Amino acid sequence: MPEAVSFPFSPSYELACDRLIAMCNGDPRSTIKALILANEYLETELSELRAKAVSLGAVVRRSRSRDDAA
Template identity: 55%
Template sequence: MPAVPEPSAPSAGDLELAADQAIAACGGDPREAVKALIVANGFLEAQVEELRASVSAGYSRPVRPPARSQGRLRCPR
């Protein structure tokens, strides 16, 4: 199981609907919609960096299989 899920591509219809909603939210001005999306993207990138910095190294380092024991097993006395 991968540590990070792979994003799925939205369908063409979903993209068209999202674009129409963004333009409508900006009063029908596509240039203003693009500017608003750029600002929103910058905000999300800043959040990702903040979260990345706050994650413990124990959660972000790769998982390694346990080392094999070399030699004979010893019984405790």
């Protein structure tokens, strides 16, 4: 049987949980769905930022190569 994962206690986490549950009218299923949706949004944002970082890195490398050649 897998061991239980323990998370660090933080009053701000407790408050955030209470607020989200209240925003979902106390419905645990709606609360979980809201968290999944927020997580998917953040994963999409992260993927886009990583793609931009890779693209910018390529631009920087190309411009440095041109500067070195000059």
